[in-house]
Amino acid sequence: MKQSVYDLTQQHRSIRQFKDEPLSKETVQKLVEAGQMASTSSYVQAYSIIGVTDPDIKQALKEVSGQQHVVDNGYLFVYVIDYYRHSLINNETKGNMETSFESAEGLLVGTIDVALAAQNVALTAEDMGLGIVYLGSLRNDVERVGEILGLPEHVFPLFGMAVGVPSDDEQGSPKQRLPFEHVFHENQYNSDKTQQLEQIKQYDKEIQDYYQKRTNGKRSESWSEQIRKMMSKKTRPDILENLNVKGFMKK
Amino acid sequence: MKQSVYDLTQQHRSIRQFKDEPLSKETVQKLVEAGQMASTSSYVQAYSIIGVTDPDIKQALKEVSGQQHVVDNGYLFVYVIDYYRHSLINNETKGNMETSFESAEGLLVGTIDVALAAQNVALTAEDMGLGIVYLGSLRNDVERVGEILGLPEHVFPLFGMAVGVPSDDEQGSPKQRLPFEHVFHENQYNSDKTQQLEQIKQYDKEIQDYYQKRTNGKRSESWSEQIRKMMSKKTRPDILENLNVKGFMKK
Known part of the structure; x- marks a missing residue:
C-alpha cells in the first residue's frame, strides 16, 4: 500500500548525491x-520551468552555484517567475498591465506561484522514490543565470532543483525542524520576547545534541549560531538591482 | 490502495464551500x-503558521478578503513570513543580520519558505480527503491583517488557506492549465514572440470552449481576456510600503 502524503513529508531530506x-x-x-x-493566484500561472540536460549549460550553472550536484544528478530543473507572456498580451492590447506585474505585489504573486508548483514537483518526485534538493544557490548570480538560459525581460530565475535516484552513500535522516509550538500560533501571533528567546534556547540545545550524535561529537553548532553566521554578511546584495533590470519591483 | 501523489495533484481544484x-x-x-x-533555505525556517478559530478574528479577516469562505470552513490558516526570531537572535548578539533579512533576497527566501510549507499542507490535506483554497485576498489590506493578528516587525502576512470537508454542492473539475509545452522549456528559455503569441491564442480557444461547455454558453472569456482585465488596474498598490513598514525590502 502507498503511504500517506503526511508520512511522505515526514521522511523528507535534501539529497545531494x-x-x-x-x-x-x-x-x-x-x-x-x-x-x-x-x-x-487568479489563474495567472506566472512561471515557467526549464529542464536542463545540455552538459555545457549544466556546467555553466554549476559555476554559479558552486555545487557539484548541479551537474551530477538525474535531472535539473530551473524555476523562473514568468510574466513574459503577460507582457506580450499587454503589448498586443496596448494595455497598462505592467502596473501589476512590475509591482511588489506582482513579485510576491510570481514567487508564490513558482514555489507552489515546485513543491508539487518535489513531493511527486519523492513519492516516485526519487530524491530532490532545491538550489537557491543559482541566485548567487542571477544576471549570469539569465545569460546562460536566455531569459528575456519579465522572467526571473528563482531557484533550481536537482532530482534523481539517491546514491547509496546518501545516508542521513530528516533534519529536525523548529518545534511545532514555535511555528504554530493560535488566533494571534505570540510575540512575547522572553518566551520566544526561551524557545530558541531550547531548540538550540536539541540541534546541538543532534549534531553531536551524528558527528560523534565533532560538530555541535546550535541553530542560532548557524543562522547568525549565515545572515551576518549580506547575501546576494545584487538581487534588487537585478529584479529591476528584469522588469520587477519597478512600480 | 492509496493513489500516487501525481494522481492527487491532477485532481486539484480550489474548494470554496x-x-x-x-x-x-x-x-x-x-x-x-x-x-x-x-x-x-539554509535551514532558516522563516515562517510561522497562525491557526484561526476565534469567530471575531475570522470575521475581521473576512472583511479584508471579502470572501465568505474565510469564515465558513473547517479550519483557517494564515501563513506569515517570520524573521522575528531571527531579529531577536540579532538583538541578543548585537549583530547585523538585518542586512540579510531586510533585503530583497531576504524577502524571496521568506516568501519561498512560506509557500513550500503551505503547499505541503495543501497536498497533505487533499490526501486526507479535505479541500483547500488559498486566500491571497488577505493581501487586500496587509496593514489591517497585521493589526488583527498582532504581527510584530519582521513578520508579514502572505496568504491564508481555508481547509475543510468539501460541501456536496462543490461540483466542478480541475481547471485547465497552460499546455505543458508552453510552460516547459528545454535547456534555454524560448522567447520567440510569434510562437508564444500563437500558443496563447491556442490556449485562449481551449479556455473559451471549456467555459462555454461548463456554463451552457453563458460565459466564454479567454485566458488572456481574464488576465488583461485582472492586471489592468494596479492591484494592492500598498504592498511595498507595508513591506517597508514591517522591516522588509529596506536594505
Whole structure:
C-alpha cells in the first residue's frame, strides 16, 4: 500500500548525491504536469520551468552555484517567475498591465506561484522514490543565470532543483525542524520576547545534541549560531538591482 | 490502495464551500507538521503558521478578503513570513543580520519558505480527503491583517488557506492549465514572440470552449481576456510600503 502524503513529508531530506540514472522523458513530463496543477493566484500561472540536460549549460550553472550536484544528478530543473507572456498580451492590447506585474505585489504573486508548483514537483518526485534538493544557490548570480538560459525581460530565475535516484552513500535522516509550538500560533501571533528567546534556547540545545550524535561529537553548532553566521554578511546584495533590470519591483 | 501523489495533484481544484465540520486538533497538528518538513533555505525556517478559530478574528479577516469562505470552513490558516526570531537572535548578539533579512533576497527566501510549507499542507490535506483554497485576498489590506493578528516587525502576512470537508454542492473539475509545452522549456528559455503569441491564442480557444461547455454558453472569456482585465488596474498598490513598514525590502 502507498503511504500517506503526511508520512511522505515526514521522511523528507535534501539529497545531494545521485546515481548516474537520468530521468526518462515521461517522468520529467509527469513532474512538470504535477507542478502545473498547483494553485495559482487568479489563474495567472506566472512561471515557467526549464529542464536542463545540455552538459555545457549544466556546467555553466554549476559555476554559479558552486555545487557539484548541479551537474551530477538525474535531472535539473530551473524555476523562473514568468510574466513574459503577460507582457506580450499587454503589448498586443496596448494595455497598462505592467502596473501589476512590475509591482511588489506582482513579485510576491510570481514567487508564490513558482514555489507552489515546485513543491508539487518535489513531493511527486519523492513519492516516485526519487530524491530532490532545491538550489537557491543559482541566485548567487542571477544576471549570469539569465545569460546562460536566455531569459528575456519579465522572467526571473528563482531557484533550481536537482532530482534523481539517491546514491547509496546518501545516508542521513530528516533534519529536525523548529518545534511545532514555535511555528504554530493560535488566533494571534505570540510575540512575547522572553518566551520566544526561551524557545530558541531550547531548540538550540536539541540541534546541538543532534549534531553531536551524528558527528560523534565533532560538530555541535546550535541553530542560532548557524543562522547568525549565515545572515551576518549580506547575501546576494545584487538581487534588487537585478529584479529591476528584469522588469520587477519597478512600480 | 492509496493513489500516487501525481494522481492527487491532477485532481486539484480550489474548494470554496465546506461542510460545517471543524478539523480536529490532531488533524491541524499533522497539517502543520507536514508544512514544517518542506525544504527551507539554509535551514532558516522563516515562517510561522497562525491557526484561526476565534469567530471575531475570522470575521475581521473576512472583511479584508471579502470572501465568505474565510469564515465558513473547517479550519483557517494564515501563513506569515517570520524573521522575528531571527531579529531577536540579532538583538541578543548585537549583530547585523538585518542586512540579510531586510533585503530583497531576504524577502524571496521568506516568501519561498512560506509557500513550500503551505503547499505541503495543501497536498497533505487533499490526501486526507479535505479541500483547500488559498486566500491571497488577505493581501487586500496587509496593514489591517497585521493589526488583527498582532504581527510584530519582521513578520508579514502572505496568504491564508481555508481547509475543510468539501460541501456536496462543490461540483466542478480541475481547471485547465497552460499546455505543458508552453510552460516547459528545454535547456534555454524560448522567447520567440510569434510562437508564444500563437500558443496563447491556442490556449485562449481551449479556455473559451471549456467555459462555454461548463456554463451552457453563458460565459466564454479567454485566458488572456481574464488576465488583461485582472492586471489592468494596479492591484494592492500598498504592498511595498507595508513591506517597508514591517522591516522588509529596506536594505
